[in-house]
Amino acid sequence: MNNPSPQGLTLAELANRLGARLNGDGERIVTGLATLSEAGPDDITFLANKAYLKYLADTRAAAVLLHPDHVDDCPTSSLALANPYLGYAELSHLFDPLAARNVPGIHPSAVVSDQATVGEDVQIGPQVVIEDGVWLGAGVIVGPGSVVGANSEVGEASRLHANVTVCHGVIIGKRAILHSGCVIGGDGFGFAHDGQCWHKIAQLGGVIMGDDVEVGSCSSIDRGALGDTIIEDDVKIDSQVQIAHNVQIGEHSALAGCVGIAGSTKVGRHCMLGGGVGLSGHLTICDGVQVTGMSLVTNSIHEPGVYSSGTGAMDNAQWRKNAVRFKQLDEIAKRLVRLERASRRS
Known part of the structure; x- marks a missing residue:
């Protein structure tokens, strides 16, 4: 078509x-x-x-x-x-x-605070809410039903599609594209346990996004617990991606659908994470790393290259046999060490 x-x-x-x-x-x-x-x-x-x-x-x-x-x-x-x-x-x-369809103007049904600053040639669609202290740069487009929270900034020529939520205190650079349903600056997953129940930790940081960032539909980028979650220039984020509090993503990196990154992990520049990749918290991933789809990363990576984990799809009967072998690997390794020691003695 x-x-x-x-x-x-x-x-x-x-x-x-x-x-x-x-x-x-x-x-x-x-x-x-x-x-x-x-x-x-x-x-x-x-x-x-x-x-x-x-x-x-x-x-x-x-x-x-x-x-x-x-x-x-x-x-x-x-x-x-x-x-x-x-x-x-x-x-x-x-x-x-x-x-x-980009026609500047504010739809009559939009609610725009008198304390917001709206640049030239901005388009604000139906049912949009722009809260106190918001700054919208020139040429920004805010799609129907979107919300820009208090004291947030959206850089010039950025586009928020329908039903995007930008929470309070978020800074978005120039030429950003935020697709429908994404949430930028929601609370991070922070709780303290007293032995019986959970107590919420207030998330006091924000989100800072650089220029030319794109975020796919229904993705979430959580605000920092104390400092900020940082997404650098030219980062491309697919749909249904979860980025936790205080994560940092280096410039020119790309994250495919359903990636999940736990809190305080730092991803370098020019990295690529395939679909469904999971990164544990408090890791450091150096520049130039590619992680293939559905891999789980539990340790920091300090050398650029391609990394994978898990097993590829195979016949179920064969997989079940291999799964049994996985459970035996520790015992096999110990037996091998004993045999090597015996061989050296003889």
């Missing part, structure tokens, strides 16, 4: 925006973006993975964004770029239907 651009863009305009080399008619107008196999004569498409090269010869697209190596194989106009997937990422924004 393509995403139409009502105005249309010429291939020359697109090539200029992307810094691509145009092969074909620069005056040709395209109005949509689609896949190689689904594109029509008014669409532009892209080839970023060689696995889809088989669809290139039969594409009906007006033009294809691709690597220079594939220009001669293209049956239509092309825009050649060294990194066509990065070009596609930029191209996608030109055909985003949300952009056409």
